[in-house]
Amino acid sequence: MNKDMLNMYEQMGIDGSLADRGEKVLSELSGRFTIIDETAEYNQLKVLKAMQDARVSESCLHGTTGYGYNDAGRDTLEEVYSKVFHTEDALVRPQITCGTHALALALMSNLRPGDELLCPAGKPYDTLDEVIGIRPSKGSLAEYGISYRQVDLLPDGSFDLEGIRAAVTDKTRMVEIQRSRGYATRPTLSVERIGELISFIKGIRSDIICMVDNCYGEFAGIIEPSDVGADMTVGSLIKNPGGGLSPIGGYIAGTAECVENASYRLTSPGLGKEVGASLHVLPNMYQGLFIAPTVTASAMKTAIFAARMLEDMGIEVSPASSDTRYDIIQEAILKSPDKLIAFCKGIQAAAPVDSYVTPEPWDMPGYDDQVIMAAGAFVSGSSIELSADGPLREPYSVYFQGGITWPHGKYGILRACQELVDSGRL
Numbered sequence: 001m002n003k004d005m006l007n008m009y010e011q012m013g014i015d016g017s018l019a020d021r022g023e024k025v026l027s028e029l030s031g032r033f034t035i036i037d038e039t040a041e042y043n044q045l046k047v048l049k050a051m052q053d054a055r056v057s058e059s060c061l062h063g064t065t066g067y068g069y070n071d072a073g074r075d076t077l078e079e080v081y082s083k084v085f086h087t088e089d090a091l092v093r094p095q096i097t098c099g100t101h102a103l104a105l106a107l108m109s110n111l112r113p114g115d116e117l118l119c120p121a122g123k124p125y126d127t128l129d130e131v132i133g134i135r136p137s138k139g140s141l142a143e144y145g146i147s148y149r150q151v152d153l154l155p156d157g158s159f160d161l162e163g164i165r166a167a168v169t170d171k172t173r174m175v176e177i178q179r180s181r182g183y184a185t186r187p188t189l190s191v192e193r194i195g196e197l198i199s200f201i202k203g204i205r206s207d208i209i210c211m212v213d214n215c216y217g218e219f220a221g222i223i224e225p226s227d228v229g230a231d232m233t234v235g236s237l238i239k240n241p242g243g244g245l246s247p248i249g250g251y252i253a254g255t256a257e258c259v260e261n262a263s264y265r266l267t268s269p270g271l272g273k274e275v276g277a278s279l280h281v282l283p284n285m286y287q288g289l290f291i292a293p294t295v296t297a298s299a300m301k302t303a304i305f306a307a308r309m310l311e312d313m314g315i316e317v318s319p320a321s322s323d324t325r326y327d328i329i330q331e332a333i334l335k336s337p338d339k340l341i342a343f344c345k346g347i348q349a350a351a352p353v354d355s356y357v358t359p360e361p362w363d364m365p366g367y368d369d370q371v372i373m374a375a376g377a378f379v380s381g382s383s384i385e386l387s388a389d390g391p392l393r394e395p396y397s398v399y400f401q402g403g404i405t406w407p408h409g410k411y412g413i414l415r416a417c418q419e420l421v422d423s424g425r426l
């Protein structure tokens with residue numbers, strides 16, 4: 001590393017020896033980075049083509065207020081999403097408040113009393129426990145007479161096909177498959193594997209709705225769950241597809257029928273997609289989607305660099321630095337609450353916003369255990385921006401993600417490693 005750069009890192013709290021260690025680690029990763037850049041190149045063209053084919057115009061960037069009738073910018077953005085995901089339709093709204101809301105909307109609008117939801121690849125994301133009623137909760141699917149079944153992955157991580165076949169009944173109306181790992185120590189599913197699972201389910205009964213929680217997976221590869229048969233692909237705009245610019249929102253891309261059902265639940269029966277003012281967020285939603293492929297690439301590079309760096313320091317990580325990746329999440333199994341807190345302090349200290357605050361564990365709504373979160377983001381809670389979080393429970397894993405720019409992601413990881421070193425935890 002040259003003198004100016006080293007000097008800059010030292011000013012930013014990184015020891016010269018750690019910065020050099022970073023360079024050594026990085027030199028091993030150039031092949032991986034090339035593949036990530038190629039994926040970003042493909043996805044950039046895919047998004048650009050969708051925008052051109054949907055004839056996005058300057059007037060699309062103007063929002064509406066009030067009811068939001070005839071909001072051409074909103075409708076065109078939904079067309080762009082449907083072209084990116086190759087679906088019949090899409091619902092992309094600032095009124096969808098977060099990923100959990102988008103998922104809950106997809107579930108509640110397409111299930112009816114007496115139906116059963118099946119999770120054929122293990123328990124869904126923690127915040128869906130209360131949506132489904134796995135933990136009793138007001139307004140849950142369970143309260144509306146919608147039952148739930150789950151088939152876990154086999155110990156080797158493969159699908160329990162016999163178990164799934166046995167779990168499908170006449171009542172089974174929908175399956176939910178989570179692409180990313182969430183707060184579980186299990187591998188992220190590749191889109192190809194999701195496709196195999198969907199084919200298996202459709203082979204049992206073709207009218208079962210297959211929904212995929214796509215959070216953190218968008219643009220990690222060149223195909224999406226909607227390309228392999230998912231009826232609904234669902235995610236958050238303060239993760240990958242918002243590109244760090246979208247200040248709010250979620251999406252459901254899918255069949256015309258599923259999206260229509262979701263629209264009646266989001267607004268009201270009879271109104272559906274016709275209302276919902278976009279206010280002033282459309283420029284950020286469009287531009288965020290436009291840069292999302294390269295932003296996701298920055299986050300992927302950050303994750304791989306982190307994995308290799310931590311491996312080098314003797315910490316167990318998942319996925320390993322050499323594993324193929326299907327999302328932007330990295331887990332490091334820190335095995336002690338102190339290390340978990342130290343790591344998160346480092347990520348926080350590297351942030352452009354709120355770098356001077358110290359993250360503390362807290363009882364976050366929707367989560368069972370206390371959670372510590374480090375984020376100093378331009379968009380509050382945005383986890384496409386460099387951020388780290390983890391539940392205070394065994395094995396004290398930290399899950400981290402994001403990095404809107406690769407140089408910032410790299411610095412953040414070095415800062416977190418420095419914190420581990422300085423706290424005497426390594």
Ligand SMILES: *Cc1c(COP(=O)(O)O)cnc(C)c1O
Nearest residue numbers: 098099100125180182213215236
């Ligand atoms: C983030 C996430 C969610 C929930 O999104 P929120 O915006 O936090 O509500 C659901 N599933 C997965 C896999 C996620 O990563």
